Amino acid sequence: MRYSGFRVIKEALSGHKGWTPAWRDPEPSEHYDIVIIGGGGHGLATAHYLAKEFGQSRIAVIEKGWIGGGNVGRNTTIVRSNYLLDGNEPFYEMSLKLWEGLEQDLNYNAMVSQRGILNLIHSDGQRDAFTRRGNAMILNGADADMLSTADIKKRYPFLNTDDARFPIKGGLAQHRGGTVRHDAVAWGYARSADSRGVDIIQNCEVTGFRIENGVCKGVETSRGFISAGKVGCAVAGNSSRLMSKANMRLPIESHVLQAFVSEGLKPVLPGVITFGAGHFYCSQSDKGGLVFGGDIDGYNSYAQRGNMPVVEDVCEGAMAIFPMLGRARLLRMWGGIMDMSMDGSPIIDTTHIDGLYFNGGWCYGGFKATPASGMSFAHLLAKGEPHPNAAAYRFDRFEKGLMIDEKGMGNQPNLH
């Protein structure tokens, strides 16, 4: 069924009796050409691009719970491509371009809103760093705009540009950045993949891999063995747990990242703002809630909930830049589990086991990467070689000293 404004009106006039489920609930077949483990944003996007762009068929996405129940439902919905390093920026810019055409591609309203993202500058050193970053973005075909204090005052009159503890001295803006309705991303990809014949199998947990003579033959699941020509893993947050079933140890630690939503307010914040003197970022959802977050908690965790010290730190950042936020009540807070890699960048690569492919290590930047991750992983699965924009995301970069360390923190995952 194709969605359109006309369809909404027609259904409204006929009692909404014509809508059908957006995807099927099939029983798993005995064999698929490609099995993708993980029905989150990245897994479903991979299935969509495999079917649509690479002409593959007999594909299944298997998910231990319900689709979209992991990190694609537990993020702060921001999309941007303001990276510095060569290994990253072309990839994230490809992602932003795919976001721009996503709704037409999927025929699904994902509420892609290019409301802009602004990284505030508070010192001369930061201005130099952001100028360099902006230039790197422009060289890679992205947009970047250095704003003066006067420009910022015009766009965000409530920001204190006069006598704040950390004075605002400018900002690096990416006007094409913004937010996307996160659940709709999972649902839109699922619906599109399903309509192209992909089986989305929920409540099906992978319990092991069947590996014979170094070749992956399929996956053991809670619903029986599923034979597969190729198996792709896209379960960021739980990558180490899953890959340990194939006796692999990864350059990854799992950490918890908390996020917060205030009560619904009238429109106060037109775009996304990040504070440069601490770690705090904020946007306002279309429902009116201020969505914000900061640092990861900093210790290994699979608990999907964090502790108070980081809550305090995030709220201090909020009060430093938006004192008005102190008057708003907190509606919800939650934690998501991040694959924190050893250099802060992801991995999309083959493994030493034939037929087993890996996508993970997204740190806390996985949501914005969803379309490019799906496109690149589909490219790797279909053609056996990496997408040109994701060629640097290799497993062996740690061994070879080819790290993509955007923050320059070294192999300390909780600092990325």
Next chain:
Amino acid sequence: MIIDHPLLGPRDSAEFTYMGDARLIDRPDPDGADAAAAFFDYAYLRDNPAGWHRELWFHEAGDRSWLVVTRNTLTHEISKVELAREVARAKGRSK
């Protein structure tokens, strides 16, 4: 989280800096035949278990001791806290 420091008693985890898997105590031999591979493993690969995990916490805003904390990554429950110094000495390390 409250970490029950062996010398100081219960302390807020915010006083500590997390330094990762306690296996980092076992630094490979730089003169060993497989030193490059061993250091790659040491520096970059982690078990990252869901469940009990032995890990290093540095009491940065306290007595600056290093602790080995046994903590459940699924529940954040802490079952055991030791001085890293004593753990290393028990393995035959001299200081």
